[in-house]
Amino acid sequence: MTQDDGQRTMGSFYAHISANKRKSTFLVFAFIVLVAALGYLIGEAWMGEGPGFLGIFGIVAIVWSLVAYFAGDRMVLAVSRARQIHKPDDPELWNVIEELCLAGGLPMPRIYLIDDTAPNAFATGRDPEHGVVAITTGLRSKLTRDELQGVMAHELSHIRFYDIRLQTLIGVLVGLTALVSDMFLRGLFWGGRGGARRRRSGSGGGEGLLLILAILAAVLAPLFARLLQLSISRKREYLADAGAVQLTRYPAGLAGALQKISGDAEVLEVANRATQHLYIVNPIKSFEKRAKNLFSTHPPTSERIARLKAM
Amino acid sequence: MEIVLIVIGAIAVLIILWVIGVYNALVALRNRVRNAWSQIDVQLKRRYDLIPNLVEAVKDYMEYEQETLQRVIEARNQAIDAEGVKAQGEAENMLTGALRQLFALVENYPDLKANQNVMSLQEELTTTENKISFSRQHYNDMVMTFNTRIEQFPANIVAGMFTFGQEDFFEIGEAEREVPRVDLR
Numbered sequence: 001m002t003q004d005d006g007q008r009t010m011g012s013f014y015a016h017i018s019a020n021k022r023k024s025t026f027l028v029f030a031f032i033v034l035v036a037a038l039g040y041l042i043g044e045a046w047m048g049e050g051p052g053f054l055g056i057f058g059i060v061a062i063v064w065s066l067v068a069y070f071a072g073d074r075m076v077l078a079v080s081r082a083r084q085i086h087k088p089d090d091p092e093l094w095n096v097i098e099e100l101c102l103a104g105g106l107p108m109p110r111i112y113l114i115d116d117t118a119p120n121a122f123a124t125g126r127d128p129e130h131g132v133v134a135i136t137t138g139l140r141s142k143l144t145r146d147e148l149q150g151v152m153a154h155e156l157s158h159i160r161f162y163d164i165r166l167q168t169l170i171g172v173l174v175g176l177t178a179l180v181s182d183m184f185l186r187g188l189f190w191g192g193r194g195g196a197r198r199r200r201s202g203s204g205g206g207e208g209l210l211l212i213l214a215i216l217a218a219v220l221a222p223l224f225a226r227l228l229q230l231s232i233s234r235k236r237e238y239l240a241d242a243g244a245v246q247l248t249r250y251p252a253g254l255a256g257a258l259q260k261i262s263g264d265a266e267v268l269e270v271a272n273r274a275t276q277h278l279y280i281v282n283p284i285k286s287f288e289k290r291a292k293n294l295f296s297t298h299p300p301t302s303e304r305i306a307r308l309k310a311m
Numbered sequence: 312m313e314i315v316l317i318v319i320g321a322i323a324v325l326i327i328l329w330v331i332g333v334y335n336a337l338v339a340l341r342n343r344v345r346n347a348w349s350q351i352d353v354q355l356k357r358r359y360d361l362i363p364n365l366v367e368a369v370k371d372y373m374e375y376e377q378e379t380l381q382r383v384i385e386a387r388n389q390a391i392d393a394e395g396v397k398a399q400g401e402a403e404n405m406l407t408g409a410l411r412q413l414f415a416l417v418e419n420y421p422d423l424k425a426n427q428n429v430m431s432l433q434e435e436l437t438t439t440e441n442k443i444s445f446s447r448q449h450y451n452d453m454v455m456t457f458n459t460r461i462e463q464f465p466a467n468i469v470a471g472m473f474t475f476g477q478e479d480f481f482e483i484g485e486a487e488r489e490v491p492r493v494d495l496r
Contacts (some may be wrong), residue, residue: 091438092434095438096438102354103445167468
């Protein structure tokens with residue numbers, strides 16, 4: 001690798017990384033704007049108090065985010081039946097990760113082994129100082145040293161690009177959207193608009209239109225929020241792949257591992273819908289077949305392998 | 312008139328703050344480069360220390376391979392004595408080659424392959440070789456980041472003011488450009 005590698009060549013991991021980061025930032029920004037708009041609209045239609053509602057919305061979002069941010073890693077590990085390992089337990093795994101941390105100037109993460117024959121791995125942790133990586137015994141035994149390193153490089157890249165932080169934030173926004181929409185629609189169904197009487201009688205037609213818009217928004221918003229979340233998730237997977245190559249400078253390692261994982265039909269028992277986005281390959285196998293559609297947390301494996309080979 | 316003076320003053324303060332910010336960022340980057348450089352030496356030293364242990368462990372089993380063992384020890388000693396980046400790089404590569412030969416031979420000795428000590432030493436040497444490569448890679452990445460930063464506008468103005476010089480990449484000569492992917496198995 002020469003130092004003056006054309007950084008603008010599509011296919012080089014540098015290009016992938018910068019393009020991806022730009023798109024993700026835009027998507028997140030768009031998301032926040034949309035959610036805020038939803039909150040305002042519902043607040044206006046429901047109680048005539050758009051700004052106030054938005055304020056409460058904002059506070060709830062912040063509190064929820066903080067809880068998820070700090071408690072997140074522990075919850076995920078508890079759910080997944082993982083046990084921590086140190087160097088004497090598995091020197092090769094430890095060394096592989098230590099090499100990557102050297103390449104990336106990163107602190108060592110905590111390392112966990114999951115007792116499951118299905119092949120998969122995941123990462124969590126709000127920043128590199130609190131990083132956690134985990135791998136199933138099934139995957140551990142199937143991979144060569146280079147492939148193992150590729151997988152770990154992908155996971156470490158999720159941590160060093162702060163993907164967990166990002167996805168926590170997005171998760172909160174999606175949850176809030178669903179919650180608020182739900183509350184609003186239920187409120188309408190059961191009791192009518194509580195604050196309506198408080199508002200001065202103004203243009204009757206304007207109120208009606210506002211209400212219709214709000215209902216439309218409440219029905220569609222959770223769906224769009226989810227789609228946006230999945231789109232961001234897929235982008236970040238590609239980013240982690242490029243990040244892995246940046247660390248190892250050896251795309252064949254990760255490509256080989258992905259090949260092996262995707263060939264395996266076994267379902268990972270401990271994963272469920274809540275944690276699927278954390279894994280390197282979607283552990284809920286039925287999704288792989290429909291992977292090209294909008295409802296997948298991961299891009300299709302064949303596409304990931306193709307991009308890696310082009311790097 | 313006063314307003315103009317205040318505005319000029321405010322701009323001046325902002326510029327000074329910006330210069331300080333860039334200067335500090337450059338200092339931090341340059342120190343990362345230096346740190347990365349000394350990391351390479353840490354890994355090299357590890358390797359020099361591990362090799363005698365390895366030779367000791369296999370020596371009794373491999374009576375007929377004394378020549379290869381000798382070569383490994385010699386290559387190691389040469390690498391320790393080598394002066395300058397180029398000579399060091401060449402000596403390092405010779406050492407890697409000798410180690411590879413040694414481990415190829417280990418394949419022929421089933422007793423050795425069953426020996427836990429030897430196997431874990433093999434893993435240790437593999438990881439040390441890799442760590443040397445990765446620490447060089449990290450060093451070069453840091454150099455690239457630093458050099459780019461001081462060359463790009465507008466930080467290059469600050470860099471020029473305070474003599475931040477370009478750092479050198481770690482490079483080996485053309486002949487040795489092929490960096491082996493080390494898996495000593």
